[in-house]
Amino acid sequence: MELLYTKVGTHEIEISTESKDFKDFIQRNFSIFRGKTSDPDLKIIIKKGFGKPFVNYQVEVSKHEEKINFQRSDYLIETGSDYRYSVIYAHNEFALKHAITNLYSSFIVYHNWGLLIHSSCALENRKAHIFSGQSGAGKSTAAKLSAPRELLSDEATILKIDDGKVTVFDSPFRSEFQATGTNKSAPLASIQLLHQALHNNRTNLKKSDALIQLLDKVFYWAHSPEETKQVIKLLNKLVETVPVYDLHFQKNNRFWELIS
């Protein structure tokens, strides 16, 4: 079986699958590099044929000894407790995309590396700016209106969170805009929580409000108090390092005047 090698964030991933469709999907959505990686951070075996088409986002998490299972109607992830070795069973490409997002998010939280945030992210003068908000608030609208600025994500933004420094990496977890495959990264300069309005206005949020507002924007499937604490600690570092704003915006690109 041919192995595929890709990189997400700073992590090298080895993927193997016998399914031609899934192999095509990985090659379309992830930047594939040739040659073997001697010691990948994640090894994933992907198998086709599980469950039924998407019903809802409900993921059941179960833990037994050193194994964790994440199960949705259309995918099953069997992984080790450090998320390095996993088998994904997926019904179709949609299920596979969500399963890999789930797995990668769990991996980076567990290793205290960072978070995956439900948002779009655009570059301006080599700095990254995030647009997040409730469903329908305008994340993808903000992404579209940001053209010709380069996008690092339009759905799930990858954040590496260190003390005093947050870095955004090019995300392969996209909805409408294909990744450029450049593996770019940039320092995060601001986070905007979006509200569609008749005027453009940006106000700074208190750090405590920012943390609470961001809690449900993290891709995370709570299954242990320790990992929930880890998410809070990472969010704490994030709001200590990067300003978070409420952005009321009209559907045009003039909101960038408030940002850059």
Place this chain on the structure above:
Amino acid sequence: MARYVQKSSYETTHLDNEWIILNTEEYTVTTLNDVGGFCWSLLKEEQTSESLTQAVGREYQATEVSEREIEEFLSHLMECGLVKYAV
């Protein structure tokens, strides 16, 4: 006099002058101001409304807090599932 104590261990975050208490079992969040957060930190050990009132008086000399206000605060924490009666 009723004695109160934190129900179990929580993740507590202190940001500027606000405290965020996360119940990691139920996934609920409660925010407290600085005085509330000070009381919360003392509730790791058993406290009465009287002992908390005295402690707040010592810590925040300029802040007048009555025992009745502390009792109300404690009953709010009970409602939020953050403290219980100590037995």
